[in-house]
Amino acid sequence: MSAALSLRRVHAGYAGKDILHGVDIELEQGGALTVVGPNGSGKSTLLKAVVGLLTLSRGSIALDGKPVEALNALARSRLGLAYVPQERNVFANLTVGDNLRLGWEFLHPRMEASAWRDRLDYVLQLFPEIRDRLSVSAGLLSGGQRQMVAIASALMQTPSLLVLDEPSAGLSPRNAALLFESIARTRATGITLLMIEQNVKLGLAVADRGLVLVAGQVRLLAPAHELLTDDRLHRLYLGTQPGVPVTH
Amino acid sequence: MLQILFNGLVSGLLVALPALALALSFSILRFANFALGAMLTLGAYVIYFFNVVLGWPIQFAALVGIPLGGLIAVAVDWLVYLPLRGRSGVTLLVASMGVALVMENAVRFAAGGTPLGYDVEPARPTRFPSLDVLGGLRVNHEQWLIAAVGLSSLVVVWALFSYSRLGRAMRAVADNAALAAVRGVSLNRTVAAMWFVSGALATAGGLLIGLDATLDPQMGWNYLLPVFAAAILGGIDKPMAAVFGALVMGVASELSTLVIPSHYRTVVAFGVLAALLLVRPWGVFGQARVTR
Amino acid sequence: MAPYFLSLMMLIAIAGIAALGLNVQWGLTGLVNFGLFGFYMFAAYVCAHLTKSSFDPWLAMVVAVVLTALASACVSLISIRLSDDYLAIVTLGAAECLKLVVIHEEWLTRGSLGISNIARPVAGDAPLLLLTLALLGGVFVLFELVARAPLGRAARAIRDDPLVAATLGKHVLALRLRLFALGGGAIGLAGCLHAFYYQYIDPTQFGPILTAYAFMNVIIGGRGSNRGILLSTFTVVLLLEGTRFLNDYVAWLSSSQLAALRLMLVGLGLILALIFKPEGFVREYRLKVGRSSGAS
Numbered sequence: 001m002s003a004a005l006s007l008r009r010v011h012a013g014y015a016g017k018d019i020l021h022g023v024d025i026e027l028e029q030g031g032a033l034t035v036v037g038p039n040g041s042g043k044s045t046l047l048k049a050v051v052g053l054l055t056l057s058r059g060s061i062a063l064d065g066k067p068v069e070a071l072n073a074l075a076r077s078r079l080g081l082a083y084v085p086q087e088r089n090v091f092a093n094l095t096v097g098d099n100l101r102l103g104w105e106f107l108h109p110r111m112e113a114s115a116w117r118d119r120l121d122y123v124l125q126l127f128p129e130i131r132d133r134l135s136v137s138a139g140l141l142s143g144g145q146r147q148m149v150a151i152a153s154a155l156m157q158t159p160s161l162l163v164l165d166e167p168s169a170g171l172s173p174r175n176a177a178l179l180f181e182s183i184a185r186t187r188a189t190g191i192t193l194l195m196i197e198q199n200v201k202l203g204l205a206v207a208d209r210g211l212v213l214v215a216g217q218v219r220l221l222a223p224a225h226e227l228l229t230d231d232r233l234h235r236l237y238l239g240t241q242p243g244v245p246v247t248h
Numbered sequence: 249m250l251q252i253l254f255n256g257l258v259s260g261l262l263v264a265l266p267a268l269a270l271a272l273s274f275s276i277l278r279f280a281n282f283a284l285g286a287m288l289t290l291g292a293y294v295i296y297f298f299n300v301v302l303g304w305p306i307q308f309a310a311l312v313g314i315p316l317g318g319l320i321a322v323a324v325d326w327l328v329y330l331p332l333r334g335r336s337g338v339t340l341l342v343a344s345m346g347v348a349l350v351m352e353n354a355v356r357f358a359a360g361g362t363p364l365g366y367d368v369e370p371a372r373p374t375r376f377p378s379l380d381v382l383g384g385l386r387v388n389h390e391q392w393l394i395a396a397v398g399l400s401s402l403v404v405v406w407a408l409f410s411y412s413r414l415g416r417a418m419r420a421v422a423d424n425a426a427l428a429a430v431r432g433v434s435l436n437r438t439v440a441a442m443w444f445v446s447g448a449l450a451t452a453g454g455l456l457i458g459l460d461a462t463l464d465p466q467m468g469w470n471y472l473l474p475v476f477a478a479a480i481l482g483g484i485d486k487p488m489a490a491v492f493g494a495l496v497m498g499v500a501s502e503l504s505t506l507v508i509p510s511h512y513r514t515v516v517a518f519g520v521l522a523a524l525l526l527v528r529p530w531g532v533f534g535q536a537r538v539t540r
Numbered sequence: 541m542a543p544y545f546l547s548l549m550m551l552i553a554i555a556g557i558a559a560l561g562l563n564v565q566w567g568l569t570g571l572v573n574f575g576l577f578g579f580y581m582f583a584a585y586v587c588a589h590l591t592k593s594s595f596d597p598w599l600a601m602v603v604a605v606v607l608t609a610l611a612s613a614c615v616s617l618i619s620i621r622l623s624d625d626y627l628a629i630v631t632l633g634a635a636e637c638l639k640l641v642v643i644h645e646e647w648l649t650r651g652s653l654g655i656s657n658i659a660r661p662v663a664g665d666a667p668l669l670l671l672t673l674a675l676l677g678g679v680f681v682l683f684e685l686v687a688r689a690p691l692g693r694a695a696r697a698i699r700d701d702p703l704v705a706a707t708l709g710k711h712v713l714a715l716r717l718r719l720f721a722l723g724g725g726a727i728g729l730a731g732c733l734h735a736f737y738y739q740y741i742d743p744t745q746f747g748p749i750l751t752a753y754a755f756m757n758v759i760i761g762g763r764g765s766n767r768g769i770l771l772s773t774f775t776v777v778l779l780l781e782g783t784r785f786l787n788d789y790v791a792w793l794s795s796s797q798l799a800a801l802r803l804m805l806v807g808l809g810l811i812l813a814l815i816f817k818p819e820g821f822v823r824e825y826r827l828k829v830g831r832s833s834g835a836s
Contacts, residue, residue, distance in 0.1 A: 051430065074429045083430045091423045094416070102416050106432035157432065280625040282574070282632075331815045338572055338624045342755055343814050345574065349752055349807025356800040469748075473636060476629045514640060518633040525619045525626055 002065030004029045004192040010059035012049040019045045021216045032193040034203040037213035043196040047165050051083040052076040082159030086166045089150035092139030096149050099138050103156030126185045127152045144175030164195040204228050249383045252502050258391050260498025261398035264491045265453035267478040269446040271490040275422040276442050279340035286351035288468030291317040291451025292458040293355050300367050314451045321447025322440050356465040363462035390459045401452050473514050477521040483534025553672040554730050556773040559757035561726030567763035569719040570699035572628040576754050578635025581746035583608040583731030588655040597661040605728045612724025643743045654742025658735050752806050759813045
């Protein structure tokens with residue numbers, strides 16, 4: 001069985017200047033990989049390249065064994081990739097219900113309109129806090145709930161690969177923890193997950209493996225639980241020793 | 249007084265359809281379509297062709313002409329605005345001016361400059377004697393048609409916009425086009441659908457204006473200012489709010505004829521526009537944005 | 541032949557001055573003036589009115605130009621804080637309203653009858669042409685200096701990078717206002733020369749066609765490039781005026797149809813120029829600082 005996501009010797013960047021220099025990643029079906037690294041290491045660029053918002057200067061990307069480097073974001077979403085950007089990740093002027101429905105209906109165009117409700121029930125079990133907010137305008141929600149709507153909308157696509165860009169960004173520690181409980185529940189459904197996170201502790205807790213990206217190159221790849229206490233991680237990421245809190 | 253208010257609402261309906269068309273295209277493509285007036289004119293003349301030249305009853309002419317107007321708008325987008333997609337709003341603005349010139353003068357070329365009229369059965373105006381105490385109300389045949397067509401068009405578009413899949417797509421693209429793309433919404437298809445609705449609305453608007461008065465190549469151009477004022481009054485990024493703006497503009501415009509000669513209606517529209525832009529550019533229902 | 545050549549040169553020169561004015565407003569500063577014909581008409585009427593009221597034509601011209609610059613400033617103030625779309629509709633609206641006033645307020649403008657027997661600053665067609673060409677040259681030199689001056693560089697920076705504009709705040713507004721007024725003055729000058737040349741003006745001479753011509757000249761000539769604009773004005777006016785000859789050969793089209801056709805060509809020209817040659821034919825002046833930087 002081919003890998004859910006595979007990057008081979010990927011170089012990518014903006015305005016002719018590469019930020020990623022030869023990245024190789026293999027993510028197996030049902031696996032979960034969290035990418036960490038200092039600011040400016042290219043984590044966002046990596047996600048944009050995977051999702052299709054950026055063209056590669058070199059290398060290849062494959063989804064389920066199918067080469068996708070020439071496809072745009074819309075085409076990749078039709079192949080089962082669901083992306084949750086870091087900012088502006090909900091339709092602020094639409095209700096929560098409309099946001100969720102929209103996640104479903106354009107990627108299941110030939111299914112009955114009512115089928116979306118079954119999926120909705122399933123997704124709301126993973127994100128119970130937004131169950132009673134369906135008729136609220138998404139822009140009026142608190143940061144934490146908005147993130148939940150964002151991820152729930154992506155899940156409505158019944159994706160095979162879920163890509164999250166710093167889900168805890170801007171959230172209080174309590175809300176971040178609540179959000180990651182939902183992410184863990186999602187993870188438990190067997191979906192393949194690729195995430196970048198600044199909050200290393202939370203990010204690695206839901207992952208199988210962790211990857212440290214520094215200056216556009218993969219510097220470390222290890223099982224997630226090992227990585228958290230690995231002193232190499234601390235040196236690469238923060239220049240500190242293990243034992244010093246990594247989260248901020 | 250009642251008559252003036254009623255006439256104002258009918259005037260407002262005439263402005264409402266094109267104002268809605270303008271707000272739709274602005275909310276999704278973020279540019280002000282100056283060719284809207286010309287689309288009004290072209291649409292009206294297309295229906296005239298079916299109605300008078302081919303001799304069809306006005307209902308059939310409208311039934312065929314309105315979707316045809318929508319298709320013409322989609323074709324224009326494909327030919328002109330699509331190659332310019334991604335360019336600045338100003339470029340699109342000037343391009344729409346070019347489109348307006350071509351459309352309006354195509355009409356002038358084909359049909360000449362003399363005013364024309366639709367072939368509609370004459371009918372006696374309806375009087376409402378019970379309302380005489382309020383000044384009396386007289387509704388003529390054209391006004392019934394305008395009210396019927398206008399209101400039903402608005403209801404159809406509102407239902408489409410609020411409840412249908414396409415409407416959700418349009419609202420999503422207007423809100424956040426990048427996110428819409430990753431959620432599986434095709435920008436090109438949504439834009440094409442939007443132009444179809446916009447063009448159909450403009451054509452219907454042209455029909456109503458032609459019913460209310462006459463057809464001439466300038467008819468749409470003359471409505472540009474009131475239509476813009478209405479859309480801005482409502483809040484140019486909230487399409488349905490444009491209808492509210494139009495009704496207000498219609499009533500204001502009729503009321504103004506009590507004190508100002510009617511040929512200065514455009515000046516009234518401009519006055520409203522200028523006042524709005526100085527005080528509250530996001531209109532009544534729009535979102536307050538940072539000015540630059 | 542000579543009188544025809546003379547009138548052609550007059551048309552080119554007047555159109556050139558108006559296009560240079562639009563270039564300052566739009567090419568340099570990014571402000572969309574869809575009401576160009578209104579300011580042109582305003583200047584023509586002010587100039588004509590003053591001249592008929594026994595003002596010296598030179599003085600009338602100066603007053604008209606200054607007033608047009610002020611009027612441009614006032615109109616643009618309404619929407620200068622907002623995005624370009626708004627300025628477009630405001631200028632258009634102002635022009636349309638002004639035209640209505642010109643048509644209906646006969647006590648002021650003689651309405652559709654127009655103002656006739658307008659005196660010229662210099663007698664004779666050829667001297668007037670020389671004056672116009674001299675003014676064209678003067679405007680060209682002035683605007684070239686502006687483009688190279690800090691004022692021009694600032695305008696370009698603001699036009700190209702909205703972030704720069706946002707950080708500069710109030711200074712941007714003052715800058716825009718000044719440049720819009722400067723361009724408006726040139727457009728006004730063109731309007732005065734129009735009045736002097738024809739010696740008779742009425743409302744039918746002024747309409748959105750003038751705006752369209754000016755935009756076409758600026759786009760084809762290359763936004764920001766004054767030299768390019770002079771070149772394109774020459775070509776465009778020549779081509780369009782040339783189509784008047786077709787009247788004789790294309791008898792199966794009435795003159796009003798030919799006029800409509802000509803306008804369709806202008807519209808088409810605008811669209812094609814925007815799609816295929818957005819930079820125009822002559823590149824904009826840019827200060828060369830070694831290797832070109834990314835920002836410009």
